[in-house]
Amino acid sequence: MVMHDYVVDLGGGISTCDLFTVDVFGHDLSPKETNRLKLKYPGPIICIDFDPNLGERAPKLNVVCRDIDKHGFPFCNDSCSFVRARDFLEHCRNLQFVMNEVWRVLQPGGLFQIKGPSAKSEAAWGNPDHVRVINTYTLKHFCQYIPNAGIQTEFIPELLEDDGQWLYAELRVPNPKPILSSRMSPCGGSMT
Secondary structure, three states: OOOOOEEEEEOOHHHHHHOOOEOOOOOEOOHHHHHHHHHHOOOOEEEEEOOOOHHHHOOOOEEEEOOHHHHOOOOEOOOEEEEEEEOOHHHOOOHHHHHHHHHHHEEEEEEEEEEEEOOOOHHHHHOOOOOOOOOHHHHHHHHOOEHHHOEOOOOEEEEEEEOOOEEEEEEEOOOOOOOOOOOOOOEOOOOO
16 A cells, blocks of 8 residues: 655635745745745645635645545545644544544644634624634633544643634644544545
8 A cells, every 4th residue: 555645735726825934924935945845744735725716716736525524534544644623623523533634634744734824803702604612712722532422532732822813733743643433534535
């Protein structure tokens, strides 16, 4: 079996082009830092988005149009080294399922980087497309295994910060990765 090393941008749209030029805080990275990240996460960058026309608007991107909330990731277990969700989690109707899927596809030592509107901001409450607000307490739930609550993750929080406008988080999968559930499928489907 061939192991992949995907880098995934959830809901990134056209900004996927900037995956390694802008950090989670929205600051431009230096060319040196950009190259460091590309070396650390060399796998193919895949953008997963709801927009079925994204591939036409950004033909250089590897785009997968998929409703992660319903269908999960089209990747096998432990096939991604880096997953970024920028302005994404607040749109998820089934957050436990999405977080379990991120856990499933991330490799041991893999990083899940999150940025979204702070629960303290107008942006969190004012956008009619948002189905939930996320805060640091929400993300702490995914740093402990709570199977009766549907949480099958045990991320290590490396960053949990809320500046009142934005929520920033970096959650890492432990290495070695604990096996938390035998019910998770080994593959979520194919890339085609």
